[in-house]
Amino acid sequence: MALPIASRLRPILLFCVLVVLVLGIEYLIIQRPDFSARPALSAAVTFDLLVWPPVLFYAFIVRRYRLPLTSVGAVFAAMLALGFYLIPVAQQQYLRGAKHVLPLLEAATLLLLLLNIRRLRLAYLAAQPTTPDITANFSAAFVAVFNRPMEALVFEASLWYHAFLSWKSMPRQLVGQQAFSGHKQSGFVALLLAFAALSVVETVAVHFLLVRWSTGVAWVALLLNLYTVVGLIGHMRAVLLCPPVVLTVSGQLLLRAGLVWRMVAPVASLTAVQCVADAPPATAGLLNLAKPLLTPPNLLLTFVAAMPVAGPYGLQRKAQQVAVYVDNPASCYATLIKAAPNASGKNP
Secondary structure, X not given: OHHHHHHHHHHHHHHHHHHHHHHHXXXXXXXXXXXXXXXXXXXXXXXXXXXXXXXXXXXXXXXXXXXXXXXXXXHHHHHHHHHHHHOOHHHOHHXXXXXXXXHHHHHHHHHHHHHHHHHHHHHHHHHHHHOOOHHHHHHHHHHHHHOOOOHHHHHHHHHHHHHHHOOOOOOOOOOOOEEEOOOOOOOHHHHHHHHHHHHHXXXXXXXXXXXXXXXXXXXXXXXXXXXXXXXXXXXXXXXXXXXXXXXXXXXXXXXXXOOOEEEEEEHHXXXXXXXXXXXXXXXXXXXXXXXXXXXXXXXXXXXXXXXXXXOHHHOEEEEEEEEEOOOOHHHHHHHXXXXXXXOEEEOO
């Protein structure tokens, strides 16, 4: 496992080493006693700062990890700001000229962003008829537009969509699918809203305490706390719009826990369906999907083998047993036993 991780990180390490080397050389040149008397040195340092780090970033990071080309502009802007910090004011004439490039980069970035948003929207709409899962639709859209999953951006897009843009939406269910909700009988909504309200009160109190010590730290803490509140609201909306158990027409079993976990497995791979009254003892192959719903599970599903489970920001794990909570466990139990004829049942 260590070798693949090291291989993936090698381009980042090489980029960092080369950029530090470039910055170190430029810093030594700036410290020369004759730097202010030789305009050619100022021009050379400005060129090196504004050209080589973006070029290295493109060669080692953008191409290797297939990042958007607009990210090179962010590196250019960062190097421009660093140049104004390192180069003495009297020798910044070339930097001031390079500042005029920024509006062009910003305009190009905005244009590409608008075009990509339009493409993402069209790809998202094209994916909707095949699945009611919103996160899966976002993932399909990013793959269609950028040719890669981009799990972190998919998670963020799903989070902000659910938190702010989903309030007029209703749970979607394709023809023939059977979905089982998990929020009507559990008190999940009331509990999560209480947590969100307490988080807002805590955020305000902590902010006024920290601002006396450090304004910067106070604002960073405020933003992090507000992001947490947005995450709670987004998770709540995801649970309401995305039932935790869905049996598709094609015989796939979709298991979800709001924005936290998502699992797809053939229903024929079920070997046991058991009604439970509490969470089973934690084991290596057990995943409790009821925990993010703030309630004990009432069904325990066992699969023939460990199945892949997708989490936030591309987090992956495997589980052979999955504990879930549904509002109508008897109906869900009967449906799964009927759909998976090889599964044994235990319904006390």
